[in-house]
Amino acid sequence: MTVLQKKDVNPIEHLAPEDVELIGKELDEIRQGVIDTRGEADARYIRRVIDVHRKIELGSRAVLLASGFPPAWVLGTIGLSVAKILENMEIGHNILHGQWDWMRDPKIHSTTWEWDMASPAEQWKHSHNELHHTYTNVVGKDNDLGYGIMRVDEDQPWQPWHLGQPLWSFVNACFFEYGIAAYDLELAGNLATKERRSNPQFRADARAVLRKIGRQVRKDYLVHPLLSGPNFLSTLAANFVANLVRNLWSNSVILCGHFPEGVETFEKKSIDGETRGEWYLRQMLGSANISGSAAMHVMTGNLSHQIEHHLFPDLPSNRYAQIAPKIRDLFDRYGLNYHTAPLPKQVASAWHKIIRLSLPNGWLEKTNRRNLPSQLVTLYRVTTGKPKVRRRLLKEMAAA
C-alpha cells in the first residue's frame, strides 16, 4: 500500500471536514454509552477469564508432571498453549491498556500487572500504548509498521536485505515475545552508537528485560521440568512448544491487525494539528478485523475487533463485539471500508504483503511465468548494483 495521501484514489476524498467531526462525535457517543453501562457484569467477565486461565494453567502444568506419558504430553501442551494465549491476549494486553483500571482493583490494574512475556509490562506499555496507539500507521512514527525489521509499506524504501524478510519474519513469529522485547527496548537503535549503548536509561531497561527473560526462561525451561523429575526433557519440550504456539498465534493476530492488504497508512505531516475526528478516522482506516466465533474473539484478546480496539483502546474488551455493529454501520453510512475477513484470509493477506514488499515495488505484480527469467535478472541487478544503478532500476520498476 501507499500512504493514503499519495494514492490515486483517495478513500476519504468524499468526506468534508464536517463529516469527519460528525464521525468523531458519533464515536464519542458510542464510547460514552459503554462507559455509562460499565459495571458488575464486566467486572465478573474479566475475573472469570482470569480464573479460567489460572485453572487451565495449573491443570496443564499438573498434567505435564507426567509428560513422559504421550497423551499427558499432548493434553498438557494444548492446555498450556491455550492458557498462555489467554494470558497474553485477553488478559495481559487488555489489562495493560488500562481497560480494567476503572474497577480500582489493585490486582487487576495497568500499573501493577505483569505478564507471561519476555518484555516487561512497563516497557511494552510505552512502546505499544503510547507510540503505536497514538501514531497508528503513520510511516516513520509508528514503529509497529514492520517493527523496524520488515518492509510493510511501499513508501518504506526497498533495500536488498529486505529480500530475506519472509524468512526472518517467520523466525520473528516463532520467537515473537523476544522480538517484542527487543523492539520495546529499541535494541537495534540503542546498540548502534557507543553513546546510546552507554545511556543509563537504556542500560537500566536492558537489565530489566534480561531479568524478566531470566525469570521466564527459568520457569519454563528449568523449574517446571525439574518438578517433573524423570520427565524433565519432555516437560521442557512441552513448554517450548506451548511458547512457540503462543508466539505464532499472537504474531498472526497482530499481523492481521494492521498489515493485510487494503489497510491504510499515513504520511508523517498528515497528522500535524490532527483533530479528534481525524484521529478517529485514521484508526478506522488503519486497522483490520478478523471475523469469527466468540471463542475466536476471546483467543485473540478481542483484537479480532482491532478497529473497535483502536478507536477505544481503553474500553473493556468484552464490549467490542457489542459495539461492532454500530461501528460497522457508521463505516457504511460514511462510505468507508470496514476491513474484516476470517483469520486464514487475513493471515494470508498479511504474508502476501510481507513477500510482495520483500521485493522492489512493482516486481511481483509484473512477474509471470513468461518473463520470469528477465525479471530475475533485473532483481539480481537491483540487488547487486551500486546505489545509483539501484535507484534508477527501482524507479523504472515502480513506474512501468
Place this chain on the structure above:
Amino acid sequence: MTPGNIEDMTATVPRPSPVRPALSALRDRAWRLAELVTTPLLPADYLDMVSPLRAGADLRGRIVAVQPETRDAATLVIRPGADWQRHVPGQWVRIGVDVDGVRMWRAYSLTSQLDRPDGCISITVKAIPGGKVSNHLVHRTTPGTLVHLDQAAGEFVLPSPLPAKALFVTAGSGITPVMGILRNYPELSDSRADTVVVHSAPTADDVVFGSELRVLAADGRIRLVEQHTDTAGLLDPAGLAALVPDLAERATWACGPVGLLEALEEHWAAAGIADRLFTERFRPTVVVAGEGGTVTFTGTGTTLEADGATPILDAAESAGVLVPSGCRMGICYGCVLPLREGAVRDLRTGEVTTAVPGDGVLVQTCISAAAGACSIDH
C-alpha cells in the same frame, strides 16, 4: 487508614523468639522458590483462589450474615482473615467493597463483641440517601460476599480505668461505635455504673439497636434518653444540658453529624471542660466538585492553581513539575497518578472522580482537570 497506622500496629507486636527467625527464614526461602514456579504471578495469586482468608493474605473478610436493624440500617457479620488483629471497642474499620464493579472503601464502626466464639466481627451500616456504598451494603449485599479490610483504627475509645460517670451523645448512625463500647464494657451498664445515653433519631423506629438499648434502660442499667427529631426537633447543647443536668461532671463521648459535634465542642469549650469531651466524626470529608482549583503535588510540595479546562498534566508542566506523560489524549495510561483527595473532572466526558485519603484512585492527568481542590501523590 494510612499505611502509617499499620506500621504503628505491627510495631507493637512482641519480638519473635530465637526459633522464629530460623523458621521464618525457611518459610521465606520456600516462598521464593514458589515464586520461581508461578512467575510472573505470585504464589498468593493462586492461593487466593482457594483460601482468601488465610494468614499472610491481603486482609479480607467474608460476609456471613446481613441482619436488618431498621428499615435503612443493617449489621454485617464478617469473618475476617486470619491476620485480623483484635480491635478496641469504639474503633472503626475500613471496608472495600465492589459496587457496580468498582472497588470502593468506606469506614464503619465495629459493633461486635470482642472474641466472639465464631471469630466474626460486625459492622453496622446505615444507608444514607444517595450513598453508593452504604445502600449497597444495607440492601444488596448477600452472605458469602468477599470484602477487603484494613485493620481497625480510631481514637474514639475509652480510657482505663473507665470513667465513673459517662455520657454518650449520639445521633443517627453515631450510635454504632457507642454500641460497640456498651457491648464490650459490661461495667458501664452494671448496677454500680452511672451511664447516660442520649440518642437522636427521626422516630422511635429509626433508632438503630433501639430494642437492645431499651432493654438496658428498662433493667435500670443505663439511663436512655431518646430524642425523636420528627416530633421533638434537633438535639442542641441547650436541650442536652436540660436533659442531662450533671453533664459537666461526666466524661462525654459524642458521635454524629458534624453540625451537632461542632455545637457540642463549642458548648464544652465555653464551659471550660473541653478536655472532657471526645468526638468522632464519622463522615469527616465531603468532597464537593467545582470548576478548577488548587492542585497540590504531595511529593514535591508544589501547589498551583488550575482552571477547570486545563488538564492537570499541562498545569503541572507549566508550573515546572516533572510528571509522567504519554499520548496526551487519554488512551495510553502513561500519565496516571494517584489522586489522594479532592475531585477531578474528565475533560472528555465531564465525569467527576472524587477521592478521600486511602481510596487509592488513579487518574489520567492528561484528560483530567481540577474540579475543586485536589492533591496528587507525586
